Amino acid sequence: MPAWASRPTVPVSAPAAVPEQSRGEHTHSEPPAPGIVARGVVERTSVRGQVLDALRAALVSGDLAPGEVYSGPALGERFGVSATPVREAMQQLAREGAVEVVPNRGFRVTRRSDRELAELAExxxxxxxxxxxxxxxxxxxxxxxxxxxxxxxxxxxxxVGDRAGYAEADRVFHRALLAFAGNDQVVRVADDLHRQVGWSTSDLAVDAHQHVVLLDALVAQDCGAVGLLVREHIGG
Structure with missing residues (x-):
């Protein structure tokens, strides 16, 4: 398996947030929790990457709830790091559409409508x-x-019902599948779309079984079945 296909270890299991009332909205502030701790000299990009993995896992699991606002300093305290790598990771999630910037407050987790999810799937x-x-x-x-x-x-x-682990494993599978086309732009675009809808899967067992059936159809070179299976799997 190529190195990029290995799922990165997410070192933080984010606890449920405790809301703090502010300006009619909930901005979440949490006590310190074991998690990402810099030991010695740690590359800033490495810390940011670990925080990004942890935030993505929290989004998938629902620990970071749609519609809620979270501040960089509060999340930094939760993860045992400064606010800077949290803000940088959140900016990446904002570019992916998972959160939106709330000026002077932090970041609000995107709440996608059924229509938006259907459009992304299409x-x-x-x-x-x-x-x-x-x-x-x-x-x-x-x-x-x-x-x-x-x-x-x-x-x-x-x-085992590991939604965060499933979302990442599913993303890696689709990246590897599309990589056979030899088109890096296709992989990048599809990956961006996957990150926006990847945590919407309701039945993990059914979704996982579709991978098995799809792979069998690819081995059989059944193009008609492959097209139908991919469309059904994506939901478009």
């Missing part, structure tokens, strides 16, 4: 369905064995 299907269907015709069936460990990873996360 766009994602427009990108992935034709690409994967073409791959079913052009990639040697034996090559798909490379994705079996990634499919098993999604199944393992689904079995």
């Amino acid at each position: 766009v994602r299907a427009l990108v992935e369905v034709p690409v994967v269907t073409r791959l079913a015709r052009t990639v040697a069936p034996a090559r798909w064995a490379e994705l079996r460990p990634l499919v098993r990873a999604t199944t393992a996360a689904a079995v």
Whole structure:
């Protein structure tokens, strides 16, 4: 498996936030909790990356709730780091559409409507369905064995109900699948879309089983089935 396909370890399991009333909204402030602690000289980008992983996991699990506002200093205290890497990680999440900036307050977790999720799924299907269907015709069936460990990873996360782990394993699987096309821009665009809708899956077991069926259809080079399965899986 290529190095980029390994799921990064998320060192923080964020506790539920305790709201603090301010200007008619809840801005969350939490007590310190074990988590990301710099030991010696730690690269700033490494800390930011760990915080970003932890925030993404908290978004998937619901520990960071849609519609709520969270401040950089409060989240920094929760994770045992300064506010700077938290703000930098939150800015990345804002670019991905997961949160929005609230001036002088912090960041509000995006609350997506059913219509927005459906629109994102439609766009994602427009990108992935034709690409994967073409791959079913052009990639040697034996090559798909490379994705079996990634499919098993999604199944393992689904079995234990690890939503954060599942979201990351699912993202890695789709990145690896699309990478067969040899088009970095397709992978990047699809990955951005996946991050925006990846935590909306309601039934992990069903979603994971779709990976198994899709991979079997790719091995069989059943292009018609592949197209239908990708569309169903994405929900577009």
